[in-house]
Amino acid sequence: MSEASTLPGYSYDDLPGLMALMTGDEKHDLAAESTLDVLWVLYDRVLRINPAQAEAEPRDRFYLSKGHGPMAFYAILTAKGFIDVSELPRYGQFDSVLGQHPDRNLVCGAEISSGSLGHGLPIAVGAALGLRAMGLTDDRVFVLTGDGELDEGSGHEAIAFAGRAGLAALHCVVVDNASASYGWPGGIETRFAAEGWSAIRVSGRDHDALEAAFTAPHPGRPHAVIAVV
Amino acid sequence: MDTMRERFARVAAELLDTDPRVAVLLADITADAFEAARSRHPDRVVNVGIREQLLISVAGGMALAGMRPIAHTFASFLIERPFEQIKLDLNHQGAGAILVSSGASFDYAAAGRTHQSPGDVALLGTLPGWTVHVPGHPDEAERMLRAAAVGSGLVYIRLSALANAAPLAVRRLGFTVLRRGTLATIVAVGPLADAVIEATSGMDVTVLYAPTVRPFDRETLRATLIAPVVVLVEPYLAGTSAAEVANALADLPHRVLGLGVARDELRRYGTPREHQAAHGLDPASLRERIAGFLDAGHASGRNRVSARSLA
Numbered sequence: 124m125s126e127a128s129t130l131p132g133y134s135y136d137d138l139p140g141l142m143a144l145m146t147g148d149e150k151h152d153l154a155a156e157s158t159l160d161v162l163w164v165l166y167d168r169v170l171r172i173n174p175a176q177a178e179a180e181p182r183d184r185f186y187l188s189k190g191h192g193p194m195a196f197y198a199i200l201t202a203k204g205f206i207d208v209s210e211l212p213r214y215g216q217f218d219s220v221l222g223q224h225p226d227r228n229l230v231c232g233a234e235i236s237s238g239s240l241g242h243g244l245p246i247a248v249g250a251a252l253g254l255r256a257m258g259l260t261d262d263r264v265f266v267l268t269g270d271g272e273l274d275e276g277s278g279h280e281a282i283a284f285a286g287r288a289g290l291a292a293l294h295c296v297v298v299d300n301a302s303a304s305y306g307w308p309g310g311i312e313t314r315f316a317a318e319g320w321s322a323i324r325v326s327g328r329d330h331d332a333l334e335a336a337f338t339a340p341h342p343g344r345p346h347a348v349i350a351v352v
Numbered sequence: 353m354d355t356m357r358e359r360f361a362r363v364a365a366e367l368l369d370t371d372p373r374v375a376v377l378l379a380d381i382t383a384d385a386f387e388a389a390r391s392r393h394p395d396r397v398v399n400v401g402i403r404e405q406l407l408i409s410v411a412g413g414m415a416l417a418g419m420r421p422i423a424h425t426f427a428s429f430l431i432e433r434p435f436e437q438i439k440l441d442l443n444h445q446g447a448g449a450i451l452v453s454s455g456a457s458f459d460y461a462a463a464g465r466t467h468q469s470p471g472d473v474a475l476l477g478t479l480p481g482w483t484v485h486v487p488g489h490p491d492e493a494e495r496m497l498r499a500a501a502v503g504s505g506l507v508y509i510r511l512s513a514l515a516n517a518a519p520l521a522v523r524r525l526g527f528t529v530l531r532r533g534t535l536a537t538i539v540a541v542g543p544l545a546d547a548v549i550e551a552t553s554g555m556d557v558t559v560l561y562a563p564t565v566r567p568f569d570r571e572t573l574r575a576t577l578i579a580p581v582v583v584l585v586e587p588y589l590a591g592t593s594a595a596e597v598a599n600a601l602a603d604l605p606h607r608v609l610g611l612g613v614a615r616d617e618l619r620r621y622g623t624p625r626e627h628q629a630a631h632g633l634d635p636a637s638l639r640e641r642i643a644g645f646l647d648a649g650h651a652s653g654r655n656r657v658s659a660r661s662l663a
Binding site: 241 | 375410440
């Protein structure tokens with residue numbers, strides 16, 4: 124399967140306008156803005172997921188663990204044909220499928236429900252183990268988390284185990300906007316590397332650098348991309 | 353007789369051999385018993401180490417990928433410690449899993465409070481969709497595990513070192529009538545059935561055996577009810593199923609007594625039998641408490657109900 128194609132009439136430049144349909148203006152909170160470029164590069168250049176062939180194999184899974192501020196995520200799912208644009212102005216309303224944290228049982232294209240921090244990466248470890256056990260060795264799992272989210276101890280249970288288990292299908296993107304209250308001395312990538320991961324630090328705004336980091340070979344090891352914004 | 357935990361390890365290993373969807377997830381506890389199975393199925397027997405949050409999240413992720421995970425450790429670390437993972441990574445995702453605990457409320461009496469889990473069933477009772485089994489015998493535990501493995505839902509199997517002398521369940525999910533009487537209905541849950549049978553010897557009461565408590569078999573309770581007087585005898589937190597009885601009898605004036613493990617900490621070690629007695633769940637204590645409850649109702653005239661209100 125190839126990457127999802129952008130719907131006619133939508134490009135990267137349209138994302139702020141789509142987000143404005145949810146927020147009412149073109150100013151977005153930091154959580155939504157921080158993930159915009161990372162998500163765009165993943166959906167436009169890397170992930171093999173497509174609303175027209177949602178269950179086809181091989182395919183990739185994308186887990187938005189940092190569920191707070193999902194406007195960029197919803198905007199990109201709209202541009203890629205998962206969500207109808209008419210749903211965006213209803214963001215957060217009682218009967219909208221688009222909540223302030225995504226629910227996979229409501230939103231087409233959301234592979235996990237998230238909101239409470241520290242759940243996406245551990246679930247992704249399970250998915251990678253499941254795909255391996257089923258022999259689906261071409262399927263990949265990408266999970267997006269944040270440097271603040273990694274305060275949660277559950278993430279470190281997952282990092283330690285995934286590294287030692289050699290889960291090469293697992294990719295963890297850490298959007299690092301220096302929001303962890305006590306920081307990560309030496310860089311958060313050192314925590315991944317110490318546990319046996321492949322780990323790269325790149326600009327979270329440079330599309331070519333992000334694509335290169337997401338697709339860098341990492342045989343036999345899970346891969347972490349620290350995207351600095 | 354083997355223990356429920358030994359039976360679990362043997363049957364789960366067999367399920368791994370026969371069903372490629374089944375995975376066994378461990379957090380060090382009982383890992384030795386699965387070493388042979390792990391050598392046969394290295395990708396489907398996964399020990400995550402002492403990481404119980406990860407244990408549950410991995411179960412959720414494996415289910416999302418299409419597997420049927422069975423996660424196991426002591427009840428205190430399977431349900432109470434990673435409860436948010438159960439709520440979100442299983443229920444909220446819509447992912448199914450089988451959770452199999454050992455240790456129950458006081459199997460490890462000498463280990464103290466940290467290894468005792470009287471609140472597990474009450475906690476799961478706050479979430480939708482769970483089938484909660486409290487087997488009273490290894491044969492029952494085996495049948496529950498086999499049935500759960502071919503399904504896709506959320507199933508909790510609470511194993512215990514305490515067991516009845518023989519299997520008592522004759523139905524897959526509902527209650528089994530062990531004795532019929534007219535003054536009250538005693539609902540004996542899982543491994544406390546033998547104690548209840550002994551405690552109610554010679555008493556004019558109905559005894560129902562409940563090896564599955566969620567869903568709670570309101571239909572059998574209702575269909576066998578003569579007097580609207582119900583005593584729950586549960587091997588975990590007292591009164592855990594009291595609301596289920598109240599809902600089943602919502603249209604009737606009724607009395608309910610919930611017997612089980614006390615909320616207060618004992619702060620005692622010793623043996624499971626000593627803890628059973630300390631919580632008033634040994635046959636002699638049960639007899640005294642049940643008889644006292646029936647006498648209190650008799651004195652106030654509330655044990656009777658007209659035939660019309662039960663129709």
